[in-house]
Amino acid sequence: MSFFISFEGIEGSGKTTQIKLLASRLESLGYDVLITREPGGCPIADQIRRILLDPDNDNLDPKAELLLYAAARAQHVAEIILPALEQNRIVLCDRYCDATLAYQGYARGLDLQLVQQLNILAAGMCRPHLTLLLDMQPEHGIERARDRNAANQGPDEGRFEQETLAFHNKVRQGYLKLAEEEPRRIKIVDADGTLEEIAMRIWRIASNVFKPQGGM
């Protein structure tokens, strides 16, 4: 079976770790899993990612930013996500269309309908069956993200971590609004707690979908 799950949440909400934990769990049940992320996920989109996350690009115009996210997504969907789903794989994607609505729409203040239209242009019918929204207070998330960046010293990360707390609060509220509008697809997961606790909360939701594969 093919199945598409996106993970969303503010910076430092632990998405990346939880994606890996869910992937191992699914693989141990016999599923063929692909982990990918946005912006990025393929060479062309990774080039766009570098522009988007470069802290030196602090004068990037919000409309240019929106179009770059859309461009990266169009390439990623065509080159990676759709082919994987056609091969009956489980796709776990670290951020997707809801991130554009939360960050560029709710937080930056661009027109939500315009953002939605660009999402449709870029992603077409390729929509997640399930979205796990890892929700936490921005204060906690930003702290975690700063520690992580200090440890990694990644040169291309960090433009969004320079944003104010007010911005991250808008992102969070935007995500919660989206979850309220689409409760069947978007499930809110409390992202405060130990890795194991959060993984358990996620599995409680995912186990409704995934059963052990034949012979395992």
Ligand code: TYD
């Ligand atoms: P990344 O370092 O991958 O952050 P995280 O690990 O928190 O996901 O950077 C991705 C950044 O891009 C993140 O700050 C959110 C932002 N973003 C948008 O603003 N719009 C989008 O559509 C997407 C996919 C990401």
